[in-house]
Amino acid sequence: MGRIVLVTGVSRYLGGQIARILAKDPSIDQVIGVDVIPPKVKLSQMQFVRADIRNPVIAKVLGEAGVDTVVHMGVIATPRQAGGRATMKEINVIGTMQLLAACQRTPSVKALVVKSSASVYGSGPKDPAMFTEEMQPRHTPRSGWAKDSVEVEGFVRGFARRRPDVAVTTLRFANIIGPGIDTAMTTYFSLPVIPTVLGFDARLQFIHEDDGLEFIKRAVLGSYAGTFNVAGSGILMLSQAIRRTGHKRVSLPEFLFMPVGRSISSAGLIDFTTEQVRYLTFGRVLDTSLAQTTFGHTPMYSTPQAFASFLARREVSVA
Numbered sequence: 079m080g081r082i083v084l085v086t087g088v089s090r091y092l093g094g095q096i097a098r099i100l101a102k103d104p105s106i107d108q109v110i111g112v113d114v115i116p117p118k119v120k121l122s123q124m125q126f127v128r129a130d131i132r133n134p135v136i137a138k139v140l141g142e143a144g145v146d147t148v149v150h151m152g153v154i155a156t157p158r159q160a161g162g163r164a165t166m167k168e169i170n171v172i173g174t175m176q177l178l179a180a181c182q183r184t185p186s187v188k189a190l191v192v193k194s195s196a197s198v199y200g201s202g203p204k205d206p207a208m209f210t211e212e213m214q215p216r217h218t219p220r221s222g223w224a225k226d227s228v229e230v231e232g233f234v235r236g237f238a239r240r241r242p243d244v245a246v247t248t249l250r251f252a253n254i255i256g257p258g259i260d261t262a263m264t265t266y267f268s269l270p271v272i273p274t275v276l277g278f279d280a281r282l283q284f285i286h287e288d289d290g291l292e293f294i295k296r297a298v299l300g301s302y303a304g305t306f307n308v309a310g311s312g313i314l315m316l317s318q319a320i321r322r323t324g325h326k327r328v329s330l331p332e333f334l335f336m337p338v339g340r341s342i343s344s345a346g347l348i349d350f351t352t353e354q355v356r357y358l359t360f361g362r363v364l365d366t367s368l369a370q371t372t373f374g375h376t377p378m379y380s381t382p383q384a385f386a387s388f389l390a391r392r393e394v395s396v397a
Contacts, residue, residue, distance in 0.1 A: 080105065080106060080108070081107055081108075081146055082110070082144055082145050082146055083100055083110070083145070083146070083147045083149060084109075084111075084139070084140065084145045084147070084148050085109060085111050085149045085151060086113070086131055086148070086149070086150050086151055086152035087112075087113060087150075087152030087154075088111030088117060088121070088124075088126065089113035089114075089116065089117045090151070091258060091260070092259065092291070093111070093113070093152070094111075094117050094119065094121060095258075095287070095291055096151065096291055096294050096295065097109050097111045098122075098123075098124070099291060099295055100149075100295065100298060101121070101122070101123035102123065103295075103299065108125065108143070109123065109124045109125070110125050110126075110127055110145065111124050111126045111127070112128075112129050112131065112136070112139065113126075113129075113152075114128065114130050115128070116128065127139055130173075131169075131173040131174075134180070136177055137179070137180035137183055139180075140181065140184040140187065141183075141184050141186070145184065146186050147189040147190075147191070148181055148187060148189070148190050149294065149298060150177060150191065150192045150193065151193050152169070152173060152174075152177075153170045153193065153223075153227065153230060154169055154223070170226040170227075171230065171233075174229075174233055178233055178234065181241070182240055182241055188243065188245065189244060189245045189246075189247070189298070189301065190237070190244055190247070191247045191249070191297045192231075192246070194227055194230065194231055194249060194251070194305075195223065195224065195227045195250060196250045196251060196253075196283075196362060196364055197223060198224065198228050199215045199250075199362060200216065200217035200224065200356070201217060201353070201356040201357045201360040201361065201362050202217030202360055203360060204216040205217070205360060205362065208363050208364060209363070209364050210365045210368070211304075211305045211306065211307055211365075211368055217356070219353050220352070220353075221351055221353055222352070222353050225353070231248060231305075234246060234248055245303040247297040247303060247304065248304070248305040249293055249294065249297060249306055250305065250306065250307050250308065250364070251285055251308045251309070252307075252308065252309035252362075252364055253283070253284050253285070254284070254285050254286075254287055255284045255285070255286065255384050255388045256286045256287035256288065256387050256391070257287075257387055257390065258287060258391070262354060264388060266358075267320070267323050269325065270325060271326045271327070271328055272323070272325050272326070272327050273329075273335060273338055273339070274327060274328070274358065275331075275335050275359045276329040276330055276331050278316075278359045279316055279317050280316040280357065280358055280359060281314075281315060281316075281363050282314045282315070282316055282362075282381070283312075283313055283362070283363055284309070284310055284381045284385055285310050285377065286310060286377065286379035286383070286384035286387055289310065289379055293306075293369065296373045297373070300373070302373060304372070306368055306372065307366045308369050309363075309364045309377075309381065310377045310379050310384050311377065311381065312380045312382055313361075313363055313381055314385055322385065322386070323389065332359070335355060335359075336350070336355055
């Protein structure tokens with residue numbers, strides 16, 4: 079038997095994409111995709127198992143298949159994806175706990191790859207010019223996806239201590255962007271009038287979806303235990319990014335920005351959280367040298383190029 083890889087969150091865009099990529103690799107014998115709902119697009123060469131990682135039954139799936147590598151793509155970024163914040167937290171935190179417990183009980187598991195987020199560093203006025211992997215957040219996230227990501231990483235570190243025989247790779251991605259993916263950030267930059275905080279111009283970094291998937295693929299095929307920042311080179315100031323969209327910008331005092339964001343959220347356009355507002359106020363920049371050296375891959379798209387790829391997709395859809 080060749081390698082057997084299980085991918086969680088396979089019904090969402092990135093989970094489905096990485097499952098498709100891995101299924102085509104000759105060194106992988108089987109890819110098992112897990113989610114609570116079937117993928118909208120049938121993924122050939124992949125076995126789909128309808129299962130909830132919050133349920134201990136996931137251990138049965140791992141054990142019976144003899145899975146050796148788990149790719150955890152199942153952390154949800156916005157409440158709308160889950161049907162509410164309470165469900166979102168349960169899927170992200172409780173789901174990860176159950177998945178790791180299942181991995182711990184499955185002797186065949188030898189590698190774990192976790193898609194995490196640079197949001198674990200938080201955003202604020204005391205941040206360094208660039209975050210390296212060993213730095214602690216100066217402004218610890220206290221809500222939303224960012225807080226869930228902090229908790230998830232804590233559970234992952236605990237698992238790594240209990241199963242030192244498993245190569246655990248945690249990838250902290252900058253905002254993923256590109257022609258195929260829809261996120262809170264792509265929705266924000268698609269607003270006809272884009273609100274910003276008066277007096278601030280955040281430094282932004284993006285990673286193109288193709289580069290993000292390449293790092294995940296290399297993490298699965300190799301053995302790169304550790305935590306790694308992943309982002310495209312260069313930065314964009316928020317003001318520069320908005321100018322490139324061609325949309326109008328409205329600068330609001332900080333005390334008005336959050337109420338306006340809530341009104342936009344209630345209209346179903348975007349999920350504004352406290353952590354997202356802080357990011358759009360202060361920004362965040364990552365030092366990615368460790369990932370590039372370790373994985374032997376320099377992103378094909380810089381931050382400005384990744385943003386341009388997203389804008390090109392939007393222009394085609396409008397046309």
